[in-house]
Amino acid sequence: RKTRQSYQAQLNQFVCFIKNRTISWQELFTSNSLECFKKIRGQSSVPAINGLSRYLFSQGKIPKPLARKTKPVELPKIYEDYLAYQQTYRQATVRQISNIKRVLAAFDQYLQTHKIDLCSLKIEQVDAFVAEFFAPFAAASCRIYRCMLRGFLKYLYHERNIIKRDLAPLVVGRREYAQAKPPNFLRPQEVRKLFAGLTIARASDIRTYAMVQLGYTMGLRPKEISRISLDDITFSTLLLAVTDRKGNNPVELPMPEHTVKAIAAYVIGARPESEHRRVFLTMHPPFRPMSPNGVGRHITKAMRKVGLSSTAYWLRHTYAQNLLEAGASIFEIKEMLGHDKIESTKLYLHVHIKLMRKVLFDETF
Incomplete structure (x- = not known):
């Protein structure tokens, strides 16, 4: 709900920006227009405009969406190997790989900052990372990111034998005990x-x-x-x-x-x-x-x-x-x-x- 309210405010600001300037439809969703809007409203006003451009592109209203400017992130080999594993064996999409990489980059940064080696990783250290990294995110986002982190921990244990224990089942929300629930089915x-x-x-x-x-x-x-x-x-x-x-x-x-x-x-x-x-x-x-x-x-x-x-x-x-x-x-x-x-x-x-x-x-x- 907070995200929706924030996006609505950003879009209202963008409408005012358009009305106060003579901008053609073709020039509306370009990097120049976006940079001009950012100078007036700030960087925090951009996400909703990017989302709007992707929606209009999907509806065939504009020739292409706004390009995202992202800095390439270089990760240690074990992380890159896992991303390749996700693409090859899990059919992860480009967007999924990008999201997983974001979580892994934060995890790697946390381990380096606290001088923690993957081989000696403990669940208490994973919990500390989760508490720090997930703090600003909504509950739904946290569930997705926990799932991504579990996938990497499973890989370290089952596929690479880097950690001595499978920590994935222990990564839970609000210190709940992980339970193997039987699948639901229709009678x-x-x-x-x-x-x-x-x-x-x-x-x-x-x-x-x-x-x-x-x-x-x-x-x-x-x-x-x-x-x-x-x-x-x-x-x-x-x-x-x-x-x-x-x-x-x-x-x-x-x-x-x-x-x-x-x-x-x-x-x-x-x-x-x-x-x-x-x-x-x-x-x-x-x-x-x-x-x-x-x-x-x-x-x-x-x-x-x-x-x-x-x-x-x-x-x-x-x-x-x-x-x-x-x-x-x-x-x-x-x-x-x-x-x-x-x-x-x-x-x-x-x-x-x-x-x-x-x-x-x-x-x-």
Whole structure:
């Protein structure tokens, strides 16, 4: 709320700035105009204007957004290796890499200032950094930054053996104890309620229906759904090639017939004409591939519409639950879900108490 109020004030100042000067639309969002505005209102007035320019660019109103002036940050090799790991094995976007790098740069600066070596890192030192660095940020931002820091600590322990203990689970908010929570999933009646509430009245509804089918019948992540290409689908053999997968683990999966029909209905009758090869596109020009957040948002919206307090990821968890109940082994579930480690798959054993003991004892001991 504070951010919104601040941005509104900045935009009001920008409107006054425009009214008091004769500036053409073409010259409005240029570095010269921005520098002139900064001299009058100060550096703190810039973020909202940058955001406005990116929005207008996305709507096709201006030829390009304002360029961000950022100083290149050089980090020690271990940090750069982790960023490369995120790009290669986690399919992190350029923006995600930039945000992770910001957190790592602050972390490295803190360690250097206090003469702390990574090899001897302790959770108390991590807590001290978190308390200092996260202080000015909102709760939502802190959750995101904690997640980024956990990812780096996991990498140091699991991939590089640099620290002696996995500190990631200990990085929590407000000194809460980290707990491995079992994934949430939809019960049969909730699944029926969800599909009963889906409509095909509009093109966007047909698109949402196809995305829900992919999440429920194939356990795909929102990111994986967003990156499906027309070239990945073989309609004649009902196969889907998931090439851009978490952990860099491509796989070819069979598709249920009704899922194929849902995709075909969208491609033929609802998908905008575009040169893009990604299957799922935005519904308003300029038509672009949907983002993972966009996929998740539309699926979650369909759930909220029928009174479910679930999110898009619950479909993936429900898929795992269905595999478990159908008698699939933990190793088969691991492959179908695309998990890097068996420990990730074991979390799904918690969701079905009746089968948990049998599967654990039969297959992991």
